[in-house]
Amino acid sequence: MTMSEVIAAPERGGDGAAATGDVPPDYLRAASGVRSWLTTTDHKRIALMFYVVVLVMFMVGGLFALALRVELLTPRRTVMDAMTYNRMFTLHGVTMVWMFLIPAIPAVFGNFILPMQLGAKDLAFPRLNLASFYVYVSGLLITLGGMLAGGTDTGWTFYTPYSDSSPTRLLPVVSGVFVLGISTIMTGINFIATTHMLRAPGITWRRIPLFTWTIYGTSIIMVLATPVLGLALALVGVDHVLHLGIFDPAVGGDPVLFQHLFWFYSHPAVYIMILPAMGVISEVVPTFAQRRPSSYMAIAMSTLGIALVGFLTWGHHMFVAGISELDAGIFGALSMFVAVFSALKVFTWVATLYKGRIRLGTPLLYFFGFLFLFVFGGMTGVAVATQSLDIHWHDTYFVVAHFHFVMVGGSVTAFLAAAHYWFPKMFGRRYSERVGALSATAVFLGFVLTFFPQFLLGNMGMPRRYYSYPERFQWLHVLSTGGAFLLAGAIVLALGNLLVSLRWGPKAGSNPWGSRSFEWLSASPPPKNNFPAVPVLDFSPYDYTQSEEEAHARAFPR
Amino acid sequence: MNQLMRKLLFLPPQASSMAGEIDALHYVVILTTLLGAALTTAVAVFFVVKYRARGPEAERPREKPAPRPPVWFEVVVVVGLFGLFVLWWIVGFSQYVRARVAPPDTLDVYVTAKQWMWKFAYPDGHSSLGTLFVPQGRPVKLIMTSRDVIHSFYVPDFRAKQDVIPGRYTTIWFTATIEGAHQILCAEYCGTGHSTMRGQVVALAPADYARWVGQAAAQDLSSFPDAGGAATGAPSMARVGERVAADRGCLRCHTVDGTPHIGPTWAGLYGSSVPLADGQAVLADEPYLTESMMDPLAKVRRGFRPVMPSYQGLLQAPEAAAVVEFIKSLRDVPPAAAGPMPPPTGPLPSQPVTP
Numbered sequence: 001m002t003m004s005e006v007i008a009a010p011e012r013g014g015d016g017a018a019a020t021g022d023v024p025p026d027y028l029r030a031a032s033g034v035r036s037w038l039t040t041t042d043h044k045r046i047a048l049m050f051y052v053v054v055l056v057m058f059m060v061g062g063l064f065a066l067a068l069r070v071e072l073l074t075p076r077r078t079v080m081d082a083m084t085y086n087r088m089f090t091l092h093g094v095t096m097v098w099m100f101l102i103p104a105i106p107a108v109f110g111n112f113i114l115p116m117q118l119g120a121k122d123l124a125f126p127r128l129n130l131a132s133f134y135v136y137v138s139g140l141l142i143t144l145g146g147m148l149a150g151g152t153d154t155g156w157t158f159y160t161p162y163s164d165s166s167p168t169r170l171l172p173v174v175s176g177v178f179v180l181g182i183s184t185i186m187t188g189i190n191f192i193a194t195t196h197m198l199r200a201p202g203i204t205w206r207r208i209p210l211f212t213w214t215i216y217g218t219s220i221i222m223v224l225a226t227p228v229l230g231l232a233l234a235l236v237g238v239d240h241v242l243h244l245g246i247f248d249p250a251v252g253g254d255p256v257l258f259q260h261l262f263w264f265y266s267h268p269a270v271y272i273m274i275l276p277a278m279g280v281i282s283e284v285v286p287t288f289a290q291r292r293p294s295s296y297m298a299i300a301m302s303t304l305g306i307a308l309v310g311f312l313t314w315g316h317h318m319f320v321a322g323i324s325e326l327d328a329g330i331f332g333a334l335s336m337f338v339a340v341f342s343a344l345k346v347f348t349w350v351a352t353l354y355k356g357r358i359r360l361g362t363p364l365l366y367f368f369g370f371l372f373l374f375v376f377g378g379m380t381g382v383a384v385a386t387q388s389l390d391i392h393w394h395d396t397y398f399v400v401a402h403f404h405f406v407m408v409g410g411s412v413t414a415f416l417a418a419a420h421y422w423f424p425k426m427f428g429r430r431y432s433e434r435v436g437a438l439s440a441t442a443v444f445l446g447f448v449l450t451f452f453p454q455f456l457l458g459n460m461g462m463p464r465r466y467y468s469y470p471e472r473f474q475w476l477h478v479l480s481t482g483g484a485f486l487l488a489g490a491i492v493l494a495l496g497n498l499l500v501s502l503r504w505g506p507k508a509g510s511n512p513w514g515s516r517s518f519e520w521l522s523a524s525p526p527p528k529n530n531f532p533a534v535p536v537l538d539f540s541p542y543d544y545t546q547s548e549e550e551a552h553a554r555a556f557p558r
Numbered sequence: 559m560n561q562l563m564r565k566l567l568f569l570p571p572q573a574s575s576m577a578g579e580i581d582a583l584h585y586v587v588i589l590t591t592l593l594g595a596a597l598t599t600a601v602a603v604f605f606v607v608k609y610r611a612r613g614p615e616a617e618r619p620r621e622k623p624a625p626r627p628p629v630w631f632e633v634v635v636v637v638g639l640f641g642l643f644v645l646w647w648i649v650g651f652s653q654y655v656r657a658r659v660a661p662p663d664t665l666d667v668y669v670t671a672k673q674w675m676w677k678f679a680y681p682d683g684h685s686s687l688g689t690l691f692v693p694q695g696r697p698v699k700l701i702m703t704s705r706d707v708i709h710s711f712y713v714p715d716f717r718a719k720q721d722v723i724p725g726r727y728t729t730i731w732f733t734a735t736i737e738g739a740h741q742i743l744c745a746e747y748c749g750t751g752h753s754t755m756r757g758q759v760v761a762l763a764p765a766d767y768a769r770w771v772g773q774a775a776a777q778d779l780s781s782f783p784d785a786g787g788a789a790t791g792a793p794s795m796a797r798v799g800e801r802v803a804a805d806r807g808c809l810r811c812h813t814v815d816g817t818p819h820i821g822p823t824w825a826g827l828y829g830s831s832v833p834l835a836d837g838q839a840v841l842a843d844e845p846y847l848t849e850s851m852m853d854p855l856a857k858v859r860r861g862f863r864p865v866m867p868s869y870q871g872l873l874q875a876p877e878a879a880a881v882v883e884f885i886k887s888l889r890d891v892p893p894a895a896a897g898p899m900p901p902p903t904g905p906l907p908s909q910p911v912t913p
Binding site: 082083153154159161165252254255256289290291292294298321325328333347350351353356360364368371376380383388391394396457463465467468545550 | 721
């Protein structure tokens with residue numbers, strides 16, 4: 001641990017605060033001016049910059065979604081033509097996947113919380129962290145530029161050979177996503193290095209807080225899977241411009257090869273989106289139950305299990321694409337393992353409530369929404385991995401409903417839980433619990449109303465990406481559109497509550513939830529270097545047999 | 559019970575031989591899913607109510623660590639859950655294999671998809687656009703390819719779907735059990751008109767189907783102007799294929815009477831096991847025959863030199879289909895009439911994949 005001690009030691013000479021015993025200014029006030037933000041290497045400030053941009057992209061993607069839902073109110077043209085609709089669903093997918101969901105929890109809360117949970121003063125490579133933000137913004141600008149220049153209509157999956165010949169601006173969009181991927185890889189490398197090298201003295205692998213475990217697992221996927229996406233998208237872009245025929249059968253290419261490459265990334269990528277969400281829940285539940293997780297190792301190891309098995313299941317996206325029966329059998333069986341690992345986590349969370357001393361709060365309400373939606377959405381994942389059932393469901397609204405249950409019902413719900421749970425940590429203030437509870441309930445109801453009808457649409461046989469549709473599907477589409485507006489309103493209410501509390505919320509104190517997890521050992525908001533001295537963390541982050549004072553005394557011995 | 563569940567889940571009519579059993583598995587899986595999610599959430603809510611923090615004890619540290627569930631409980635839960643998933647997998651996979659591997663003696667129809675329409679070519683030479691006529695109660699196999707991008711042939715009433723891919727052939731089979739029209743939808747995004755790429759399968763009683771075939775043959779519905787002779791009435795697809803093979807020079811290297819020449823003979827080829835140059839063997843079915851036209855060097859027959867040029871882009875999809883149909887018509891011509899044959903290989907399975 002000598003290495004990490006050296007690296008994690010705060011700069012005592014810098015502001016002299018720790019030496020003199022004065023309270024150092026928090027990270028928000030440590031320096032002022034736009035320049036101090038744009039050139040900062042403080043992981044907390046970079047996390048906030050990500051937070052702002054990610055939320056803007058969430059709004060943009062949400063507006064695309066509402067436009068799509070409005071168009072689907074009637075079986076024929078409602079407000080836009082087919083070409084616009086097709087571009088719109090592509091933009092919705094690209095924005096939500098690469099600009100919101102993938103960076104959402106890791107780049108915002110991972111960036112802010114992971115070093116603090118390890119007792120470090122920053123990430124291992126602070127400048128790489130800042131660079132990853134600017135690379136992310138560049139990728140975003142390139143993609144958005146491509147969208148403004150006309151966008152593309154291939155869907156976020158860019159399936160060949162349609163994307164080879166699509167008469168739209170494919171190249172800027174795939175180039176932008178390529179650049180976004182570089183940012184993801186930079187973030188992943190930084191988190192892995194930090195987890196290995198910067199753990200404070202005493203933090204063994206069995207004492208790493210569970211949120212950090214899931215961000216670590218996520219980072220492994222980011223580093224191993226994203227290069228394949230970059231490769232596949234680069235080839236599509238080149239094919240589109242130069243007609244090399246890599247994927248176009250008219251010039252000797254293989255269109256199905258692209259699907260293999262794409263899903264080799266994009267299936268693990270869904271775990272980039274859901275694992276951090278599971279990490280948030282794994283922090284919220286022990287804190288609000290005031291007890292240790294019923295099985296720490298079950299959560300930690302199933303995280304690694306999902307990260308690794310996730311690489312072996314991509315073929316379940318291709319059951320009707322002409323893969324052999326044997327392949328379908330193997331990919332189907334391997335997919336079941338992911339469900340077992342996820343179920344382990346679910347049972348552990350529920351068992352953690354057993355004999356707890358449970359206090360209600362907005363993050364815990366989000367946990368209940370998450371629990372129902374994730375279990376239902378996850379088990380419909382097992383259903384679509386069952387080969388004969390997938391024949392009917394593949395490329396219908398059933399699949400759309402399934403992945404929105406996991407991505408919105410799971411990841412977005414957990415993102416909102418994290419936004420509330422760590423709000424006092426990040427800004428030192430509390431939000432209104434009443435508005436929080438109201439918005440959490442409304443998010444759940446709006447969500448169910450939006451996406452439950454889509455399961456039924458899928459059962460009826462409504463295919464995805466349909467601009468016009470047979471009239472028998474209309475009433476369910478109308479229900480779904482109504483739900484979408486309720487959901488959007490609820491999310492605006494939730495974020496508005498936080499925004500108002502930024503300025504007018506009451507002061508929170510350093511640890512309003514009474515959590516024992518390590519990030520709460522510092523002040524809220526934390527000072528620039530996170531902790532007054534290098535903490536000694538030779539105890540569990542879920543040890544509720546010792547009081548907060550005892551934990552402090554052990555972490556910072558005099 | 560079946561009909562009640564089907565209506566509760568908004569499933570369309572069960573109009574194929576496979577639909578009923580696939581739906582049965584569907585009911586089990588979805589009910590378990592709903593029950594599992596509801597039960598998990600209910601237990602969590604129960605715990606929150608029962609173990610809510612009361613008064614000042616919430617602030618004191620706990621005297622001893624909170625209890626952990628016993629290990630045997632965890633093992634039972636994980637093994638039980640895994641067992642359930644394996645059960646679904648066994649049933650689902652066996653259904654999938656049966657839904658994918660066509661029975662022998664199907665009625666074969668060639669399907670060409672293009673932006674944004676479906677075209678069906680029947681073995682006796684006529685064709686139809688948008689509407690596929692099939693006899694009720696008889697297994698029908700569709701041999702499908704696309705002329706542009708990937709499409710997907712989807713009939714919700716049959717619980718059947720298969721991607722249709724340019725440059726290669728994929729197949730799907732079904733037996734329609736309910737007479738009448740069943741909607742075809744394209745399920746793979748294929749451009750601006752994707753959602754308008756619909757059609758229907760019309761299942762006719764066998765007698766009606768025979769009558770329809772007679773009428774269709776009487777009207778000239780031939781769709782192969784390239785093959786020439788279309789004006790003389792609708793030739794069978796095999797006849798069209800013979801003409802294409804002659805026009806395109808296929809017969810300069812391939813014989814139809816069993817004698818090997820520059821290329822292997824076509825006599826008795828269809829359905830046989832073809833020994834390859836690399837020691838493997840392959841079943842001479844529609845996909846293999848088509849691949850050998852489009853990418854001849856992919857699988858070269860043992861004993862022949864790799865000299866055949868690719869016909870990619872030279873043969874239209876219906877022409878290639880017609881040549882395949884011609885080769886199929888030669889399946890009963892004895893192959894070893896004269897000349898040396900390539901050395902035989904060991905015993906081979908008659909199907910490429912068995913479950």
